[in-house]
Amino acid sequence: MKEPDRDKKYAARSIFSDRFLENWTVFSENLLGKIGLTLLVIFAVMASASFFTPLIDPMYHPMTGVDPDISYSAGPSMRHWLGTDFIGRDILCQLLAGARIAFMVGISAAFMSIFLGTVIGMIAGYSGKVVDTLLMRLADMIMVMPTLLVVLILSSLFGQLNIWIIVLLIALFRWPGVSRVIRAQTLSLKQRPFIEAAKVAGASHFRIIFRHILPNVLPLSLLYMTFRVTSAIIIEAALAFLGFGDPGTVSWGMMLQWVWKTGHMFQAPYWLLPPGICISLLTLAFYMLGRAMEEVLDPRLRKEVGGE
Amino acid sequence: METRKFIFKRLIEIFIIFFVILTLLFMLFRLSPGDPITRIVDPNMTPEDAEHLIAQLGLNRPIWTQYVYYLKNFMTGNLGISFHYGQPVTSIIWNRLFNTVILFTTAIILSAFAGVFLGKIASWHKGEKTDIWLTLGALVCHTLFLPWVALILIWLFAYKIGGFPLNGMISAEIWTDPSSSYWIKFLDVAHHMVLPLLTLFLIHFGSYLLIMRSSMLDTLREDYILTARAKGLTEKVIRNRHAAPNAALPVVTSVGLSLAFSISGGALTETVFSWPGIGRELVFSVSNNDYPLAQGAFLLIALVVLLSNLLVDVFYAYLDPRIRY
Numbered sequence: 082m083k084e085p086d087r088d089k090k091y092a093a094r095s096i097f098s099d100r101f102l103e104n105w106t107v108f109s110e111n112l113l114g115k116i117g118l119t120l121l122v123i124f125a126v127m128a129s130a131s132f133f134t135p136l137i138d139p140m141y142h143p144m145t146g147v148d149p150d151i152s153y154s155a156g157p158s159m160r161h162w163l164g165t166d167f168i169g170r171d172i173l174c175q176l177l178a179g180a181r182i183a184f185m186v187g188i189s190a191a192f193m194s195i196f197l198g199t200v201i202g203m204i205a206g207y208s209g210k211v212v213d214t215l216l217m218r219l220a221d222m223i224m225v226m227p228t229l230l231v232v233l234i235l236s237s238l239f240g241q242l243n244i245w246i247i248v249l250l251i252a253l254f255r256w257p258g259v260s261r262v263i264r265a266q267t268l269s270l271k272q273r274p275f276i277e278a279a280k281v282a283g284a285s286h287f288r289i290i291f292r293h294i295l296p297n298v299l300p301l302s303l304l305y306m307t308f309r310v311t312s313a314i315i316i317e318a319a320l321a322f323l324g325f326g327d328p329g330t331v332s333w334g335m336m337l338q339w340v341w342k343t344g345h346m347f348q349a350p351y352w353l354l355p356p357g358i359c360i361s362l363l364t365l366a367f368y369m370l371g372r373a374m375e376e377v378l379d380p381r382l383r384k385e386v387g388g389e
Numbered sequence: 390m391e392t393r394k395f396i397f398k399r400l401i402e403i404f405i406i407f408f409v410i411l412t413l414l415f416m417l418f419r420l421s422p423g424d425p426i427t428r429i430v431d432p433n434m435t436p437e438d439a440e441h442l443i444a445q446l447g448l449n450r451p452i453w454t455q456y457v458y459y460l461k462n463f464m465t466g467n468l469g470i471s472f473h474y475g476q477p478v479t480s481i482i483w484n485r486l487f488n489t490v491i492l493f494t495t496a497i498i499l500s501a502f503a504g505v506f507l508g509k510i511a512s513w514h515k516g517e518k519t520d521i522w523l524t525l526g527a528l529v530c531h532t533l534f535l536p537w538v539a540l541i542l543i544w545l546f547a548y549k550i551g552g553f554p555l556n557g558m559i560s561a562e563i564w565t566d567p568s569s570s571y572w573i574k575f576l577d578v579a580h581h582m583v584l585p586l587l588t589l590f591l592i593h594f595g596s597y598l599l600i601m602r603s604s605m606l607d608t609l610r611e612d613y614i615l616t617a618r619a620k621g622l623t624e625k626v627i628r629n630r631h632a633a634p635n636a637a638l639p640v641v642t643s644v645g646l647s648l649a650f651s652i653s654g655g656a657l658t659e660t661v662f663s664w665p666g667i668g669r670e671l672v673f674s675v676s677n678n679d680y681p682l683a684q685g686a687f688l689l690i691a692l693v694v695l696l697s698n699l700l701v702d703v704f705y706a707y708l709d710p711r712i713r714y
Contacts, residue, residue, distance in 0.1 A: 227656075230690060233671060319536065319653070325675070350544070353540060353541070353544065354541075357540070361533045
C-alpha cells in the first residue's frame with residue numbers, strides 16, 4: 082500500500098528539475114564551463130555596479146561626469162582607479178557602463194537572431210521544397226555578406242544609428258547561421274513517428290511545429306545563442322570603434338575609439354588596455370560557456386522530448 | 390565536365406545575388422532620409438545651376454528610367470564619380486583592390502598553414518602540456534578584439550620598441566627616389582606589411598588550429614589509419630602523409646565559411662594601419678558621406694566574397710576526389 086504514495090511523490094516532482102540537476106552536473110564538471118560562468122558573473126556584477134556609481138558622486142557618470150579638478154587624461158589614482166580620459170571622465174565607470182551595454186546588446190541581438198533563425202529554420206525544414214529552397218537561398222545570400230560592412234553602408238545612408246537599430250541590424254544579418262542547423266534538425270525530426278502520430282491525430286501544421294518540433298529544437302537554439310552573443314558584441318564594438326556606434330552610449334568599442342582618435346594611444350595604457358581586455362574576456366567567457374553547454378545540449382547525446 | 394557545369398551554375402547564382410544587391414542599394418538610396426537631390430545639390434548653387442546639375446544627373450526622370458540607367462552604368466563599369474576625390478570610382482577602387490589582396494591573401498594563407506601545422510601537433514600530444522597551451526592560446530587569440538590587438542601591436546612594436554612603421558603601406562622617400570630598385574621597394578612594402586599581417590594572423594590562426602585539431606582526432610580513428618599501422622608504417626609517416634592531408638580539408642571549408650568575417654576583419658585592420666585598401670576606402674567614404682565610392686567599394690567587396698566562396702568550393706573539390714558536383 083505504500084507504493085502508490087511513493088509513486089505519486091515521484092510523479093509530482095517535475096521532470097524539469099530532474100533534468101536541470103542532471104544537466105547541471107554534466108555542465109559543472111566541465112572546466113571551461115566553470116571558468117566561463119565565473120567570468121560572466123564577474124561581468125554581470127560589473128554591469129549592475131554601473132547603475133550605482135553615479136549615485137556615489139556625480140563625477141562618476143560615464144558620459145557627463147567630469148572631475149572638476151582633472152580635465153585631461155591622467156593615470157590611475159585614488160579617486161580614479163583606472164585614471165581619466167581626455168576630458169576628465171572616470172575610466173572605470175565607463176568600463177562598468179560598457180559592461181552593461183555589452184550585455185544588453187549581446188543578449189538582445191542574440192535573442193532576436195535566434196528567434197528569427199529558429200522560426201525560419203523550422204518553417205523551412207517542415208514545409209515543402211519551394212518554401213524551403215526560397216528561404217535557404219535567402220539565408221545563403223545574407224550569410225555571404227560581411228555584417229559589419231553592410232551596417233556601415235546602411236549607416237552611411239541613414240546617418241547616426243541608434244543602439245537599438247544596430248541591435249536589429251545585427252539580428253537581421255545573423256539569423257542564417259542558426260537557421261541552417263535548425264532546418265537540418267527539423268528535417269530529421271520530421272521523419273520521427275511521433276510527428277506522424279500527431280498528424281494522424283489531426284494536429285494542424287502550426288501546432289505540430291510549435292508544440293512538437295520546437296521543444297526538440299530549442300536546446301540547439303539556446304546553444305547557438307551563446308555564440309551569437311559573442312559575434313553581436315564584437316560587431317557592436319567594431320562599429321563603435323570605427324565611429325558608427327550610438328554616440329549617446331558608452332560602450333567598450335566607443336572607449337577604444339576615443340583613445341585612438343584623440344591620440345592618447347601611446348601615452349595612456351591605462352586607457353588603452355582595459356576596454357580591449359574586457360571585450361576579449363567577455364567574448365571568451367560566452368564562448369567557453371557555449372562549448373561547455375554543447376556537451377549538455379547537443380541533441381545527438383540526448384533523448385528527445387517526446388510528443389504526446 | 391561536371392565541374393564546369395557547377396562553376397557555370399554558381400556564376401549565374403552570383404550574378405543573381407549581385408543583381409539583388411544592386412537593386413537593394415538603389416532602393417535604399419532612394420528611401421533614405423533626404424532625397425538624392427538635396428544630397429547632391431549644394432545649397433549655395435543658383436537655381437539654374439541646380440536645375441542643370443539635376444538634369445545632368447538624370448534625377449528628374451522617373452524612377453524606372455533612373456533604375457535602367459543605373460544598371461546600364463554598372464554593366465559598362467561606370468560607377469560614378471567620387472564626391473571626395475573627384476575621380477571616377479572605378480579607378481580608385483581598382484587601385485585599392487591590389488593592396489587589399491596582397492595583405493589579405495597572405496594573411497589567410499599564413500594563418501591557414503600555421504593553423505594546420507599547429508593543430509596537427511596539438512592533436513599528437515592530446516591532453517599533454519603542449520596541447521593545453523596550444524589550445525588555450527588558440528582560444529584566447531580567437532576571441533581577441535581585432536582593433537585592440539592592432540592598437541596594441543602598433544603601441545608595442547612601432548612606438549615602444551620601434552623598428553616598424555606606424556602606418557601606411559610605403560615610405561614616400563623610398564618610392565620617390567628614382568635610384569631605388571624593385572627589390573628595395575618590395576622590402577619596403579613587406580616591412581610595412583609585418584604588423585597588419587601579424588594582427589590578421591593572430592586573430593585567424595586560432596580557429597583553424599582548433600578545427601584542424603578536432604578533425605585530426607577524428608581522422609586518426611578511421612579504418613585506413615588502422616591499415617597503415619598494420620602495414621608497419623611509422624607513426625610519423627602515418628600522421629604526416631596519411632592523416633594530416635585528409636584532416637586539413639575541414640580547414641579549407643572553414644576558410645570559405647568565415648570569409649565574410651575575415652573580410653570585416655581585413656577592413657578593420659586596414660583602417661587602423663592606414664593600409665590603403667578597399668576596406669579602409671569603404672570606411673572612409675562612409676565617414677565622408679561619399680556615397681558613390683562607398684557603394685562602389687561595397688559592391689567590389691561583395692563580388693570578391695562571392696567569387697572567393699566559389700574559389701574555395703572548387704579548390705575543395707580539387708583536394709577531395711570524393712566530392713563530385
